[in-house]
Amino acid sequence: MRDPCDHYTIDLIGGSRAKPGRKPLGERAMTAAERKRRSRELRRNRLQELSVTVELSRDAQKALDKMIEWWGVSKKEAINRALLIACQSQTGRTGLLFDLDPALLPEERKPRRRKMP
Numbered sequence: 609m610r611d612p613c614d615h616y617t618i619d620l621i622g623g624s625r626a627k628p629g630r631k632p633l634g635e636r637a638m639t640a641a642e643r644k645r646r647s648r649e650l651r652r653n654r655l656q657e658l659s660v661t662v663e664l665s666r667d668a669q670k671a672l673d674k675m676i677e678w679w680g681v682s683k684k685e686a687i688n689r690a691l692l693i694a695c696q697s698q699t700g701r702t703g704l705l706f707d708l709d710p711a712l713l714p715e716e717r718k719p720r721r722r723k724m725p
Contacts, residue, residue, distance in 0.1 A: 672686060672687070672690075675689070675690060
């Protein structure tokens with residue numbers, strides 16, 4: 609028999625069982641439509657944090673148009689490449705950004721194995 613004053617010990621016979629699954633965020637579990645709506649809203653908020661709106665000067669716009677023509681890519685891709693090139697030129701790694709012919713790159717030397725006697 610259980611002590612009526614004991615509120616900490618669980619009754620082994622006829623005790624309440626926890627429901628399976630995650631606990632709901634609110635008072636009740638969300639429906640599939642509510643879950644999807646929440647997921648779309650969270651995704652939309654993440655994408656808005658990543659997007660940037662910029663105004664370019666005429667010279668910068670002409671340069672962007674030339675890059676698009678040279679590389680044959682979209683505006684987005686041209687801007688991404690230009691920013692990567694500018695950033696990595698500060699660290700001296702611009703050679704890795706361009707699609708170079710692998711035959712022109714220096715060959716990597718493989719470590720020599722010692723022959724066992």
